Amino acid sequence: MNAFNEVIHQPVRLKIMAALNAMPKGEQIEFVRLKAIVGATEGNLGAHISTLENHGYLAVKKDFFANRPRTRVSLTPTGRRAFEAHVTYLRDIIEGGGV
Template identity: 45%
Template sequence: MNAAPELPELDPVIHAPARLRVVVTLNALEEGDQIAFPGLREMLGMTAGNLSVHLSKLEDAGYVEIVKTHKGRTPVTYVALTRRGRAAFEEYTVAIRKLLEAAETGKD
């Protein structure tokens, strides 16, 4: 009997559906680019409060950088994926691919 292949662990910070959508969206930006909070919120169709909660978890993990500044007198919040966040997303996608390959192999 063959031993089952060891399946990779998925990063729980990224794996939550809403956070996965955030990371995928931010990963589409060029490294070093950022997006204004309202634009990200609109793209994702999330409420400001919900997006804020998920961004806080991603920021705590070091996956996103949040910069609060002013444009004239108006406060503006920018969000960007960090290098650590990009690396974590790459590891996550590798783990997902391995899980899918294992599922396909198990069908034989």
């Protein structure tokens, strides 16, 4: 049985997880691109990424590209499973399966 995921359900985190879930497994997205997709401020996005990373849902890689700092984010296998379970839970509610 799938359960409500309080961590993922927050609107900005749900958008982050949905964007990353739509990407091929192991694919990374740059912070600035994710910021544009989600529509969050840098500070807000950073805080939500940290929360998801602390729960093992995201992997964050920081490096330099052309002498500029770069942050890339990817969904972990744990994160993908958690997102899929949460989406299934929400679909069950919509389809009348209840909670």
